[in-house]
Amino acid sequence: MSEPDQRLFFLLQRAAHQLRTVADRRCAAAAGITTAQLGALFAVRERPGLTQRELAATLGLREPGVTALVGRLVAAGLVSKAPHPREHRAFVLELTEDGAAALGAARPEIERFNAEMRELLGEDGFLRTAAALDRLARWQP
Known part of the structure; x- marks a missing residue:
């Protein structure tokens, strides 16, 4: 081997x-x-009213990429976008009913995926891998 x-x-x-x-x-x-x-x-659901800049930071993406992503979500009716009440160039994001429905429709697949990863890695391996990946995602050398 x-x-x-x-x-x-x-x-x-x-x-x-x-x-x-x-x-x-x-x-x-x-x-x-x-x-x-x-x-x-998920990020918009967890923090209603967050800005695109805050979403970019949450997802670890650059703002131009998030602008395009938000544009697609708004066009699909999954997220609404409104002017920020205090920052004239910013927008706040809210999950729509269709967005909540999409999250609900995805839930069984998320659960299936996690179950398959638990089977592949074992419960201890799953938890250790999740913790290690979280540390890697936050790593700042």
Whole structure:
């Protein structure tokens, strides 16, 4: 048996691509949304009235990318966008009923995905991996 590949960054990239591809296909079939849109919908649901800048920070994305993402969500009727009451150039975001419905439609796929990851990694491995990925996502060398 050969040794596992030690190129951690490469393995993380490959794993992220594989997981995103599977999750995007399932979310699209179940709720008509991508995982990027799903993440944005969760963030807006958790913090109603957040700005696009705050959404970008929450998702770890650049503002131009979030502007396009929000545009697609607004066009799909999943999020509403209104002028910020105090910042004349900012907009606040709210989840619409259709956005809440999309989150509800995606929930079974999220649960299925997590169950498959628990089976693949074992419960302890799942929890340890989730904790490690959270630390990596917050890492600032």
